[in-house]
Amino acid sequence: MSGVISFQGIPGAYSDLACRGACPAMTTLPCASFEAAIDAVKDGTADLGMLPCENSLAGRVSDIHHLLPDSGLFIVGEQFQRVEHCLLGVKGAVISDLRRAHSHSVALGQVRHILRDLNLAPVVEADTAGAAQLVAGWGKKTEAAIASSLAAEIYGLEVLRANVEDAAHNTTRFYVVSPRPGTQDPATPNLMTTFVFRVRNVPAALYKALGGFATNGVNMTRLESYMLGGEFAATQFLCDVEGHPEQPELRRALEELSFFSSELRVLGVYPMAAFRLAQGSGD
Structure with missing residues (x-):
């Protein structure tokens, strides 16, 4: 795919490396901030954006949790970048x-x-x-x-x-974002779905909301919580699960989740990265 892909940082950053690895035919666009990288996609300056969401050592990238859900952009892919200092x-x-x-x-x-x-x-x-x-x-x-x-x-x-990092497994995961959602066939294997939700203010709401994923055999690979607007009572969750929302198991789990949630929004359905598949196979 040709075009432009934005990232936060200057040329030579690990986000730049992730862009080149995921989209070698695209021109990389350095941006001064995550907001600027997102805005470049929203205003058409870039076709895609590369946003780090978590690192195997440092944990989540909190800015992305706050910026992405309200950006109007969709996750269309994931990329894993080894951090080789x-x-x-x-x-x-x-x-x-x-x-x-x-x-x-x-x-x-x-x-x-x-x-x-x-x-x-x-x-x-x-x-x-x-x-x-x-x-x-x-x-x-x-x-x-x-x-x-x-x-x-x-x-x-x-x-x-070369390779002076203390931990050999130091890896950053990125979301590839687009102004338009991906079009994945529900029958396609090895898909991921990312969504955000807020639970209703009732006892055991989160426990009940997530129970449907266990009973329907849906593998949840990531669950993050964070406050909204600085209010301790307002919590939003970001979740990655395996599968397509139209597959029966995940559809039933999301229906159960929506019953206990005040809001549920799918941010993207996209193919698993080769790195994830290789880890799952034990390679």
Whole structure:
């Protein structure tokens, strides 16, 4: 598919890598914020958007939970991106030259071992690719960045050491969003459905609302709760389940859920990513 896909960050960010992996024929559009990436899709500047929703180490990306349900956009795919941090330096630098490592605070927390082993002082920057851009601009052998190999390529840095992350399973999951919903045949295997709902203010409402998924054999892969409008009494849930809403098992589960919910909205029906299928098969 040709066209434009938006993401939050600057060229070389892991979201940029996710865009290139999911849609290699599309042009990537860097945006200053999640809101800007969403707006680019809404106003037609971009055809699709790549929004991170959760990371295997850091957990959920809370901004997306608040922005996506009210955006008017639909989830049409998912992408999993391995976070493979590299230690980057300017041309001619060697590891013994380094004194400081610049990166996003989350990334610095994921490379504690190498920072300790090399006695590098961590310096927090706005994002990983931005740190690479800064280090390239300074041109100092004492300064390093923790970022992707793509960032090294874009900003002319050298990869002094690859895969420096503490955990090999560090992976970010993304929603691919579109102004139009996907058209998936209910008979298609390996589909995911994402929806949001609010439970009625009655005793055991959440327990009763979710019971239909268990009794109908629907696999729920994700359930997140978050407050609305800063009110402790107003809670919305975002849920990922396997299947299509028109398949009998999921249809019955959603009907039971709607009986106990004050609102239920499907945000998207989309194919499972190859990464998810491979994990399920044990590969």
